[in-house]
Amino acid sequence: MGTRILTVEDDERIRTAVKLALEDEGWVVDEASSGEEALQSFNRHASDVVLIDIMLPGIDGFEVCRSIRRTSDVPIIMVTARADTHDVVAGLEAGADDYLTKPFAPKELSARIRALLRRVRSTDPNMPRLVFGELEIAPEEGVVRKNGEELHLTKTEFRLLVELAQNPGRVLSREALLERVWGYGYFGDGRLVDVHVRRLRTKVEGDAANPRHVVTVRGLGYKLQG
Amino acid sequence: MTALARSHSRRAARASRRVGVVHKVHRFRLLRRLSLRARVTLTFALGGLLMSALLAGATLYLTRQNLLQKREAAALDEVFDNAQQASGYLKDDPVNDIDLIVDNLKSPNDFIVHYLNPIRAAQNEWRPSAAGEFDENDVPLKLLSEVNGGESALIRTVDKDTGPVLIIGVPLKEFTGVQYYERIQLDDIQDTLRSLTYILVAAAASTAGIGAFVGTWAARRTVRPLGDVAAAAEAIAGGRLDTRLVPPADRDLASLAASFNEMAGALQERVERDARFASEVSHELRSPLMTLTASVAVLETRMDELPERAQTAVELLSSDLQRFKQLVEDLLEISRFDVGTARLELEDLNLVEFTRQAVSRASAEPVPIIYDPSMESIVILADKRRLARVLYNLVENATKYGDGTTCVELLDLGDSVQIAVEDRGPGVPIEERIVIFDRFSRGGAGGRRGSDSGVGLGLSLVTEHVHLHGGRVWVEDRADGQSGARFIVELPLDPEVGLDRQLERVVGGQP
Numbered sequence: 050m051g052t053r054i055l056t057v058e059d060d061e062r063i064r065t066a067v068k069l070a071l072e073d074e075g076w077v078v079d080e081a082s083s084g085e086e087a088l089q090s091f092n093r094h095a096s097d098v099v100l101i102d103i104m105l106p107g108i109d110g111f112e113v114c115r116s117i118r119r120t121s122d123v124p125i126i127m128v129t130a131r132a133d134t135h136d137v138v139a140g141l142e143a144g145a146d147d148y149l150t151k152p153f154a155p156k157e158l159s160a161r162i163r164a165l166l167r168r169v170r171s172t173d174p175n176m177p178r179l180v181f182g183e184l185e186i187a188p189e190e191g192v193v194r195k196n197g198e199e200l201h202l203t204k205t206e207f208r209l210l211v212e213l214a215q216n217p218g219r220v221l222s223r224e225a226l227l228e229r230v231w232g233y234g235y236f237g238d239g240r241l242v243d244v245h246v247r248r249l250r251t252k253v254e255g256d257a258a259n260p261r262h263v264v265t266v267r268g269l270g271y272k273l274q275g
Numbered sequence: 276m277t278a279l280a281r282s283h284s285r286r287a288a289r290a291s292r293r294v295g296v297v298h299k300v301h302r303f304r305l306l307r308r309l310s311l312r313a314r315v316t317l318t319f320a321l322g323g324l325l326m327s328a329l330l331a332g333a334t335l336y337l338t339r340q341n342l343l344q345k346r347e348a349a350a351l352d353e354v355f356d357n358a359q360q361a362s363g364y365l366k367d368d369p370v371n372d373i374d375l376i377v378d379n380l381k382s383p384n385d386f387i388v389h390y391l392n393p394i395r396a397a398q399n400e401w402r403p404s405a406a407g408e409f410d411e412n413d414v415p416l417k418l419l420s421e422v423n424g425g426e427s428a429l430i431r432t433v434d435k436d437t438g439p440v441l442i443i444g445v446p447l448k449e450f451t452g453v454q455y456y457e458r459i460q461l462d463d464i465q466d467t468l469r470s471l472t473y474i475l476v477a478a479a480a481s482t483a484g485i486g487a488f489v490g491t492w493a494a495r496r497t498v499r500p501l502g503d504v505a506a507a508a509e510a511i512a513g514g515r516l517d518t519r520l521v522p523p524a525d526r527d528l529a530s531l532a533a534s535f536n537e538m539a540g541a542l543q544e545r546v547e548r549d550a551r552f553a554s555e556v557s558h559e560l561r562s563p564l565m566t567l568t569a570s571v572a573v574l575e576t577r578m579d580e581l582p583e584r585a586q587t588a589v590e591l592l593s594s595d596l597q598r599f600k601q602l603v604e605d606l607l608e609i610s611r612f613d614v615g616t617a618r619l620e621l622e623d624l625n626l627v628e629f630t631r632q633a634v635s636r637a638s639a640e641p642v643p644i645i646y647d648p649s650m651e652s653i654v655i656l657a658d659k660r661r662l663a664r665v666l667y668n669l670v671e672n673a674t675k676y677g678d679g680t681t682c683v684e685l686l687d688l689g690d691s692v693q694i695a696v697e698d699r700g701p702g703v704p705i706e707e708r709i710v711i712f713d714r715f716s717r718g719g720a721g722g723r724r725g726s727d728s729g730v731g732l733g734l735s736l737v738t739e740h741v742h743l744h745g746g747r748v749w750v751e752d753r754a755d756g757q758s759g760a761r762f763i764v765e766l767p768l769d770p771e772v773g774l775d776r777q778l779e780r781v782v783g784g785q786p
Contacts, residue, residue: 066569152565
C-alpha cells in the first residue's frame with residue numbers, strides 16, 4: 050500500500066487540485082476540510098504525512114498540529130499563506146516539521162514529503178550508541194534516554210540530535226544542519242533549525258534556558274557536548 | 276444666460292483673476308526675493324524708522340511752534356513797550372524827536388524809525404538805530420504796507436546775513452507817518468531747533484536699528500518652528516510617515532503643529548490603507564494561484580496525452596502563471612516596505628560563499644566571480660533571503676536586458692563591500708540611470724523589453740532591499756570600457772552603521 054497523505058484544507062478547489070497533483074506524484078491522498086474532520090480522519094487512517102493549512106475555520110491549523118503531536122510523531126507540513134515570521138515560527142513551535150508557502154509547486158511538496166520520510170527511515174543500524182552526560186542516544190533503536198528514561202522526540206528532532214551527536218564537540222552551521230536533516234540547500238530557512246533546536250532543548254535539557262548539551266555558538270551554528 | 280455667454284463670462288472672470296495674480300507678483304517681487312527672515316527684519320526696521328520719523332517730525336513742529344509763539348509774544352510786548360517809549364519822545368518836530376528816539380531808546384535789538392519828512396515835502400525817511408545793521412531795505416514791503424494801513428504787524432523772515440528774524444512794525448503817529456520797526460534775532464531758537472533735530476534724527480536712527488534687531492530676533496523665533504515643520508515634512512517625504520511635531524506651548528504655533536500632525540496622520544493612514552490593500556489583495560490571490568498551480572501541474576504531467584494545440588496552451592498557461600506568481604510575490608514584498616513592516620532577519624554571511632551560492636541559483640550559465648583572495652574571510656551581517664533576491668534580480672535583469680551576466684565582482688572598501696554585476700548589453704543611458712530603479716519602469720526605448728520580460732518591479736525591489744540594509748545601489752558603464760552595464764550594490768558590513776550613515780546623508784542635506 051502507498052504512502053498516505055492527509056491534506057487538511059478548507060478551500061475545496063485547492064483541496065481537489067492538490068489531491069489530483071499529489072496522486073499524480075504517486076501518493077495516496079485523504080482529504081479533510083476542517084480541523085475536526087482532520088483529527089477524525091487521522092485517528093481512522095494511519096497517515097504517513099499530514100499537510101495542514103493554517104487558516105482553517107473552527108479549530109485552526111496550529112491547534113490541529115498540537116493535537117496530533119500529543120499522540121504521534123508523524124511528519125507534519127504546515128501550509129501558510131503568509132511567510133511572515135509569526136506564522137512560520139508559530140507553526141513550527143506547534144510541532145510542524147517543515148512548512149510551505151502558498152502557492153507551492155506539487156513537485157516541491159513531493160520533494161519535502163520524500164525528505165521527511167527519508168528522515169524517518171534513515172537510521173543507520175550499525176551506528177554505535179552515544180553518551181553525553183545523562184543523555185544516551187541509541188540510533189539503532191531510534192531511542193534517546195535521559196537518566197535511563199526514554200524521551201519522546203519527533204523523527205526530525207531525533208535526526209537533528211543524531212546529526213549533532215555524530216560530530217561531538219564540532220560546530221555544525223545552520224546550513225549544514227538544514228541540508229543534512231531537511232535536505233534543503235544553502236537558501237533553506239534557518240528558522241527551521243532554530244525552532245527545532247529550541248524544541249529539542251525543552252526535551253533533553255534540564256534547564257532549556259541554560260542549555261548544557263545543545264549549545265549555540267554565536268555566528269557559527271550549534272554543537273552537542275557532554 | 277446662454278451657455279456661450281456663461282462660458283464668456285467665466286473666461287472673463289478667469290482672465291481677471293489671472294491679471295490680479297500677475298499684478299500681485301509684480302508688486303511684491305522685490306520683497307519676495309528676500310527670505311522671510313530678511314523681510315520681517317526689514318519690515319521691523321522700516322516700521323521703527325517710520326514711527327520715530329513721524330514722532331520726531333511732530334515733536335519738531337510742535338516745539339518750533341511753541342517756541343516761536345512764546346518768542347513772538349515776548350517780542351511783541353517788548354516792541355510795544357519800546358514803541359510806547361518812542362511815542363513819548365514825539366512832541367512837535369518829528370525830525371528832532373526822531374533823533375531823540377534813536378539816541379535815547381534802549382533796546383537790545385536793532386530798530387529803525389520811519390517818518391515823512393515835512394522839510395522834504397513829506398518824503399519817506401528812515402532813521403536806523405546806532406548799530407545800523409537794520410535798514411529800510413530790510414523791511415519787507417508786505418509789512419510796510421500793513422503798517423502804512425495803521426495796523427501793528429509782524430513778519431517772520433530769513434535775513435541773508437543774520438539768519439531767521441522777526442520784524443515787528445508799530446505805527447506811532449499817523450499824521451507824520453512815524454513808524455517804529457524792530458528786528459529780533461531768532462537764531463537762538465534756530466540753534467535750539469537744530470540741536471533738537473540732531474537728537475531726534477539720532478533717536479529715529481537708533482529706533483530703526485532696534486527695530487531691525489527686534490525684527491531679526493522675532494523672525495528667528497517665528498522661523499524656528501517653520502524649520503521644525505520643514506524638517507518634519509522632509510522626514511515624511513523621505514518615508515518616515517510616523518514623524519510628528521512636538522506641540523509647542525505657544526497657542527498659535529500649537530495649532531500649526533496640530534494641523535500638521537493631523538495632516539501627517541491622515542497621510543500615514545491613507546498610505547498604510549493603500550499598502551494594506553495591496554497586501555490583502557496579494558494574499559487573496561494566493562488561493563486561486565494555488566489551485567491554478569496544482570491544476571497546471573496535473574496538466575503538465577499529462578502533456579503527452581494532449582493534442583499539440585493544447586500543449587502550446589498549457590505551456591503558455593504555465594509560464595504566465597509563473598510570471599503571475601512572481602508579480603504577486605513582488606507586490607506583497609513591496610507592500611511590506613510601504614506599510615513599514617519589512618524587517619531584516621540578520622545573520623552572518625560569508626560574502627564570497629554567499630555570492631557564489633546566490634549567483635549560481637540565479638543564473639543557468641556559470642558566471643565568473645572576481646575577488647581578491649584576501650576577501651575570502653569577509654563576513655557581512657545581512658538578511659540572506661533579501662540579499663539573495665537582490666543578486667537574483669540583478670542577474671535576471673542582466674540576462675533579460677543585458678544579453679547575459681559577464682561577471683560579478685566583489686570589492687572590499689573597509690567598512691563596506693561592493694557587489695558589481697556586469698552584462699554585455701547596450702548599457703543604460705545616463706538619463707535612465709535613476710528612473711530604472713522606479714516601480715514598473717523597464718527602461719525606455721521599448722527594445723529593452725523582451726517577450727519574456729518581467730513586470731518592472733525587480734530593480735525597485737533591489738533598491739528597497741539594499742536601502743533596508745543601509746546600503747545603496749546604482750548603475751554605471753562597465754569598468755573595462757566595453758559596452759554593457761555595471762550595477763553596483765554597496766553594503767555596510769553592519770546594517771546598523773549603514774543606516775546611521777544613511778540618516779546622516781538625509782539630515783546633512785539640510786542647513
